Amino acid sequence: MIAELVAEVGPLWHERHQAGLASRPRCRAVGAGAKHKLVFVDRLLATLVHLRHGATHDVLACWFGVDRSTITRAIGEVRPLLAMRGCTIAPGVRLRSLAEVVDYLGASGQTGIIDGTEVRVRRPAVGRKDREKFISGKNKQNAVKFMVVTDAGGRLLFCSPAQPASCADITHARQLGLVRLLADGPVVEILADAGYQGLGAQTGGQVVTPPHRKFRKDVPDWYEEMRKTHSSRRIRVEHGIAHLKNWRALARHHGRREHMTDTIQAIAGLLSHQQTIALAADERM
CATH class of the missing domain: 3.30.420 (Nucleotidyltransferase; domain 5)
Structure with a gap:
């Protein structure tokens, strides 16, 4: 099921991310600068663990070795995409x-x-x-x-x-x-x-x-x-x-x-x- 979610939600997340980068004035090219420490698969996993087990953002940040704000932002990006899927x-x-x-x-x-x-x-x-x-x-x-x-x-x-x-x-x-x-x-x-x-x-x-x-x-x-x-x-x-x-x-x-x-x-x-x-x-x- 994780592979299905990655294949389905991943392109939507990438499209939204690129649209957000292109929508604001920039002093450097899209894609330049620091890279994500948390790849999309990890963002999806963090969101699923948060929804299923109620793990706090602080705990998830320790698990994935990133800052708490990174987890908060990741869940805020992935959760609406999961909500858009509807009931199968x-x-x-x-x-x-x-x-x-x-x-x-x-x-x-x-x-x-x-x-x-x-x-x-x-x-x-x-x-x-x-x-x-x-x-x-x-x-x-x-x-x-x-x-x-x-x-x-x-x-x-x-x-x-x-x-x-x-x-x-x-x-x-x-x-x-x-x-x-x-x-x-x-x-x-x-x-x-x-x-x-x-x-x-x-x-x-x-x-x-x-x-x-x-x-x-x-x-x-x-x-x-x-x-x-x-x-x-x-x-x-x-x-x-x-x-x-x-x-x-x-x-x-x-x-x-x-x-x-x-x-x-x-x-x-x-x-x-x-x-x-x-x-x-x-x-x-």
């Missing part, structure tokens, strides 16, 4: 937007599952504008939220950009354009939890949520049966989220909040690629 569903076929996910589900006849999840982040500084936006109403902690879409088997199809955790799940889905995409696109079935109740009516029943609880006493058996059946169908998205948070960079984020979207989408792309390879191996067996 087949060799050479990737989904990079929610619209592509809806089209894929409609064309394949599969059921999608959506859920929102949060990652704890550092508290914004005192006096910062909109400081309270990051406080989660559910966990009472400073966090960011993103929406995850998987298929019925739990394979990752999409991770949305991060939003402050005060944003409700249903509001986030509407901001991403899910209602419009389902109205204008193919007919699909998407399972969701109670946090998305209300989208079913707006999407003609394409978003399926558990039934409202209308009984305070003497809850009928059919109600609990329906909720249990729905929960067992959508549990796969929880497994997908758990696999995402096995990557230490998402266990708790200690870096800048502005980088959360790239971090989330880079990890989702790497994880979906692993899932696709594992699925293809199982099918061959």
Whole structure:
């Protein structure tokens, strides 16, 4: 997989690097001066170790024998390129937007599952504008939220950009354009939890949520049966989220909040690629 990433991301990094050199006034030719101490393969490895194991920039700098600022710059260059790859569903076929996910589900006849999840982040500084936006109403902690879409088997199809955790799940889905995409696109079935109740009516029943609880006493058996059946169908998205948070960079984020979207989408792309390879191996067996 490392060789594939080098072959895919390496030319993009080199192109961006050369464009950056050529875009500013220079007193010497492009390519002159000191050379990189950290070649691209090492930059990629440092980024992968940082995302997977949460190793700090100081530790990585010691491992690779360079300055901490070199590691910070390398991760800042490689991480957005990994985020641009999207989620792999087949060799050479990737989904990079929610619209592509809806089209894929409609064309394949599969059921999608959506859920929102949060990652704890550092508290914004005192006096910062909109400081309270990051406080989660559910966990009472400073966090960011993103929406995850998987298929019925739990394979990752999409991770949305991060939003402050005060944003409700249903509001986030509407901001991403899910209602419009389902109205204008193919007919699909998407399972969701109670946090998305209300989208079913707006999407003609394409978003399926558990039934409202209308009984305070003497809850009928059919109600609990329906909720249990729905929960067992959508549990796969929880497994997908758990696999995402096995990557230490998402266990708790200690870096800048502005980088959360790239971090989330880079990890989702790497994880979906692993899932696709594992699925293809199982099918061959």
